[in-house]
Amino acid sequence: MKKAIEKLVGRRDLFNPGAGAATAALLGTADLEAYPQNTNTNSRPSELKITDMRMAWVRDAPMQVPILRLDTNQGISGWGEVRDGADKRYALMLKSRLLGENPCNIDKIFRKIKQFGGPARQAGGVCGVEMALWDLAGKAYNVPIYQMLGGKFREKIRLYADTPESPDPAVFAERLKRRMDHGFTFLKMDVGVRLVENIPGTVSRPLGITSRELSQTQHMFTGMELTDKGIELMSEYVGKVRSVVGMEVPLAADHFGHIGLNSCIRLGKALEKHNLAWLEDMIPWQYPDLWKEITDEVDTPTLTGEDIYLKEPFMELCRKHAVDMIHPDLASSGGILETKKIGDMAQEHGVAMAMHFAGTPICFMANLHCAAATENFVALEHHSVDVPWWEDMVTGVPKPLYTAGFANIPTGPGLGIDVVLDVVKEHLREPGFFEPTDEWNEARVNDRLWS
Numbered sequence: 001m002k003k004a005i006e007k008l009v010g011r012r013d014l015f016n017p018g019a020g021a022a023t024a025a026l027l028g029t030a031d032l033e034a035y036p037q038n039t040n041t042n043s044r045p046s047e048l049k050i051t052d053m054r055m056a057w058v059r060d061a062p063m064q065v066p067i068l069r070l071d072t073n074q075g076i077s078g079w080g081e082v083r084d085g086a087d088k089r090y091a092l093m094l095k096s097r098l099l100g101e102n103p104c105n106i107d108k109i110f111r112k113i114k115q116f117g118g119p120a121r122q123a124g125g126v127c128g129v130e131m132a133l134w135d136l137a138g139k140a141y142n143v144p145i146y147q148m149l150g151g152k153f154r155e156k157i158r159l160y161a162d163t164p165e166s167p168d169p170a171v172f173a174e175r176l177k178r179r180m181d182h183g184f185t186f187l188k189m190d191v192g193v194r195l196v197e198n199i200p201g202t203v204s205r206p207l208g209i210t211s212r213e214l215s216q217t218q219h220m221f222t223g224m225e226l227t228d229k230g231i232e233l234m235s236e237y238v239g240k241v242r243s244v245v246g247m248e249v250p251l252a253a254d255h256f257g258h259i260g261l262n263s264c265i266r267l268g269k270a271l272e273k274h275n276l277a278w279l280e281d282m283i284p285w286q287y288p289d290l291w292k293e294i295t296d297e298v299d300t301p302t303l304t305g306e307d308i309y310l311k312e313p314f315m316e317l318c319r320k321h322a323v324d325m326i327h328p329d330l331a332s333s334g335g336i337l338e339t340k341k342i343g344d345m346a347q348e349h350g351v352a353m354a355m356h357f358a359g360t361p362i363c364f365m366a367n368l369h370c371a372a373a374t375e376n377f378v379a380l381e382h383h384s385v386d387v388p389w390w391e392d393m394v395t396g397v398p399k400p401l402y403t404a405g406f407a408n409i410p411t412g413p414g415l416g417i418d419v420v421l422d423v424v425k426e427h428l429r430e431p432g433f434f435e436p437t438d439e440w441n442e443a444r445v446n447d448r449l450w451s
């Protein structure tokens with residue numbers, strides 16, 4: 001083919017990089033697009049079309065995660081996943097809006113479907129599809145995703161590991177120490193009311209309120225406050241952990257319990273001496289003015305964002321400097337491109353971005369590409385350090401997927417991985433393994449949001 005074109009136009013140099021436009025003009029033909037652009041395409045991108053969506057629902061990874069595959073008319077498929085703990089139907093309801101679309105038009109499709117996302121798990125379908133579109137576009141043009149986002153700011157991605165809690169600080173500190181022995185350079189712990197609530201005189205709350213009521217009620221509305229004794233004991237717990245892991249390693253804190261704003265501030269002040277990396281989700285993300293009170297009062301970085309969908313709520317938090325850091329979960333925040341935009345926006349306000357993540361290696365790869373291409377990135381969460389088969393779900397990248405607390409950025413096209421079907425099949429949450437989804441083919445509504 002290449003020889004035939006050379007003969008036709010009589011100019012060998014047209015196959016050099018940058019000569020694409022001239023060739024296209026000379027040949028006047030669209031079906032040679034791979035040649036004039038001198039790009040190693042795996043397909044013909046301009047004619048690529050989405051033909052199907054198939055799913056399989058994984059369990060115990062450690063979360064339950066629906067995996068999705070978008071198929072095309074050119075034999076390439078894209079992988080994505082719906083956020084941990086979300087329903088696969090969040091993705092399936094989008095299928096009728098995707099069939100026939102060219103997956104390379106990622107932003108166009110994202111704008112078409114983003115009305116079907118919302119905070120936290122509601123965004124799972126939109127974000128899962130978005131990462132599969134990037135995977136397809138990367139495969140079609142034979143480019144890794146980070147390159148399509150503008151290239152890398154770093155060669156490896158710093159991870160921070162989620163670590164199972166223990167009421168005994170010595171036991172928990174030992175677990176953190178093991179993380180450090182494995183090379184992790186950034187740690188996180190839970191510092192919850194539950195550490196002290198069974199000790200008399202530590203907490204006041206409406207008598208008889210159940211733990212279920214507490215967990216379903218936002219922090220400001222529970223009527224639960226810490227006493228000085230409660231605060232002292234929680235601070236002591238952190239102090240004991242610090243005495244084992246040292247003061248030098250960043251140690252973030254999460255899951256404080258649904259205590260009122262004033263208790264958050266008093267606890268935050270008491271914890272200042274332990275030099276924590278951040279105080280996470282002390283109150284819900286929906287209250288930027290209240291967040292600003294905590295941030296102004298407490299001299300430890302504050303952080304929220306794992307349930308925020310789209311850039312706008314992050315903008316409000318960053319503009320007000322209501323938090324010191326943001327923490328989007330790419331599978332909720334709007335996917336790969338939206339999360340890079342969120343990071344870039346935050347950077348303009350002097351706000352750093354850590355990334356929340358609790359899924360399979362598919363979404364892990366999406367995170368690595370985004371983290372590589374976003375300058376204000378700090379560290380990416382890893383929730384599955386203790387799940388032995390977690391890495392086996394994918395192939396095509398060097399194993400282990402991370403060493404000494406840093407992950408390697410995949411270099412293959414798209415996400416850079418393929419999915420190992422046998423491993424997925426061994427860990428299904430429910431019957432159904434990429435079976436036909438024809439009942440989701442037809443759109444029966446008018447999606448327009450304006451008149």
Ligand SMILES: [Mg+2]
Pocket residue numbers: 254255280281306
């Ligand atoms: Mg969290």
